[in-house]
Amino acid sequence: MTLSIGEISDRIFGADVPFAVKAYDGSRGGNPDAVVTIDISNERALRYLVTAPGELGLARAYIMGDLIVEGIDPGDPYDFLSLFLDGFAPRRPPVGELAEIATSLGLRSFRVPELPAQESAPQWRRMAEGLRGLRHSRKRDAQAIHHHYDVSNDFYELVLGPSMAYTCSCYPTQDATLEQAQEHKFDLVCKKLGLKPGMRLLDIGCGWGGMVKHAVQHYGVTALGVTLSAEQASWAQQHLKECGLDDRGEVRHGDYRDITEDGFDAVSSIGLTEHIGVKNYPSYFKFNYDRLKVGGRMLNHCITRPDNKAPALTRGGFINRYVFPDGEITGVGTVVSTMQDEGFEIRHAEDLREHYARTTRAWCKNLSANWDECVRDAGEQIARVWGLYLAGSSIGFERNHIQLHQVLGEKVAADGQAAYPLRPDFGV
Template sequence: MAGAAVRLTTLAEELLGAPFPVRVRAWDGSEAGPPAGGPVLVVRHRRALRRLLWRPGELGLARAWVAGELDVDGDLYTLLGRLAGTLWDREPDAPAVHPLRDPGTRAAARELLRLGGPLPPPPPPPEESRRRSGPLHTRRRDRAAVSHHYDVGNAFYELVLGPSMVYSCAYWDAPDGTLEDAQRDKLDLVCRKLALRPDDRLLDVGCGWGSMALHAARAYGARVTGVTLSREQAAYARKRIAEEGLTDRVEIRVQDYRDVRDGPYEAISSVGMAEHVGEVRFGEYARQLHSLLAPGGRLLNHQIARRPEPDESGYRLDDFIDRYVFPDGELLPLGRTVAGLEDAGFEVRDVEAIREHYARTLRAWVANLESSWAAAVRATTPGRARVWRLYMAACALAFERNRIGVNQILAVRPLPTGPSGLPPRTRTWTADGSA
């Protein structure tokens, strides 16, 4: 009788209508597929097949991966790239039909179901976000979403992010620079674009673990207010600030950006936060930040962007990221973000696309996680560590393949008489704000 791997690949090819792109090793030790030498998809437990048939596609695969029922032997990026080319990158010709209901795939799906064993589909791994209800992006729902993503243990994030504790795209100014160099250069680039001067009031929206606030206060003499919805982040940031003796210059609040009322500020940095705002609230977000700036005040909005869809009504964040990583997160096309800022009264002065920088950043984070795997599992859970490994590796490929991008948008609240308040400049972004 053929081993499980042969039966798996044969049935998968019938379902996909194409050769299965990677070698498979099944729970009985058998292997099948392309010649040995490349990455191997390891099916550790037949229960994974039930998950895949219960939720065909990305979510079923992700649940099996998070549960440890699927694994990879070899390079994860290569395996994901090959699977993406077969499973996700093809253009859909018609609405998806469940394999058990499609006459062309019903027989293969039933055989796969039998191969998966008698158990019903198991519950999702506990790392999956709990069911959400009510309107999107209310204060309560946003707090829960942020907590799911960020309150998984500061020790875990220290292992992944490294000493900088910056969880956004680095800026690789030097080809041989380290992650720490690149994150320091990103923070400094933001400060220079904002033309920060001593004693300027800076509002850091979504301040994370305090790295931007610390850099702006330490290197530029700014007076910084940082806001976050994560209590774990806030506690960590306050400890760092106290250790550096900067409590007189930096205040960290657990506060929704919508509740900030103590403007005006000379500058606002929003780095990797607007993805949590949602399209329905983006206009409110832009108007709130505009209202908090003094005339001539500057905003640096650093935000991941998706590509425009032909049918925008059908767009949604993919199931894996929405369930496991960023609940309720939404990506907007760059044009829509710029339009939203302009509608709020901003003048957009500069847009810099840096997606290749994010791909490299993500690969560095994955390398950190993999090199500290045992400690990362102890710091959180095996499932959570597997979520982050899959998520970051898949996102690195998405940036490399131009599926998504990331942009720094510099905008200003113009002076009443019309001038922007910014000097003409080139991309040198000198410390004093001049060209």
């Protein structure tokens, strides 16, 4: 007997699931009373699901528009993704059933269809082809950044809002807006660094220059920002000029390793460490240590894992293939210990996990509210990637699958004399 797609779904998932299934062969499965219906609309959708069971196959079919999820907002699929993280898991059918399922699907279903253009090649292929250099080489880092950040500044303005801050914000109150939270985040970093008029700040991985602008405008410093994204650098430098701050604020397009200036009073790194590779932490923190004056402070702000044991690089998953190629994250303990080993005295560490959950939810709502414009600007496939990415990130932070830490270190004099006050002076 040949099984229908709906029957195969029930063999694997059962009928007590939080969704209904309908398929192009006219069959149905799943829970008929569910609010959400997953429509496997064509053969290619089935092939995506069969050849890459799990999140990657689902993402491929959804991004290509072959898997249609009825009853959800494509700009904000938060509720839909939550269904799959509430204790739901497929069952493994007995061997005899597996053979029947495979026969019913047919050989063609096991042939990988064309992949979405937005998907980055797997790690092994990137290495085998030799097209992108060694992981975290300058060339490959630039390509990875280009993959994610050089969409368009218009697209980012629609999603991020006026602040153009693409990092975790810090909500001062429960009812604060996203813009207020981003402003508060930059102010918190400035205070942790002890910035004062006349100081020099280096901001590594500066994005669209939000930290540079805030520090120059509100703390009277001279600031240099650096980013690998040409789109970001161009936008940021023009914005500084429009604000009349380009005499003391500069955003440079390039690799942070090309910065030759030193003698800075402070270094901020907000959302860069995820891109440099854990094995490069020692050289990265030594570089920053060497840029500072004695008594200078470094604030490192990055996504972290809840422990230091899990692999830093998640191979083959949605985030690695569609969002941050070569991205690596580890526990805050690894960040702290490496900073210490490179000479920093650790003065403060703080987890902003809940703040990032709220930040990504706000971005997701912006994407939803501006969906038509985002699709016109970037195309529907990229917009769908962003919906999955932001909604999934919100859930990850909420459920403590990922965290966000700020770690503050100081370059102490050789005799142990420190410039740090007896108690923190940044009001937390």
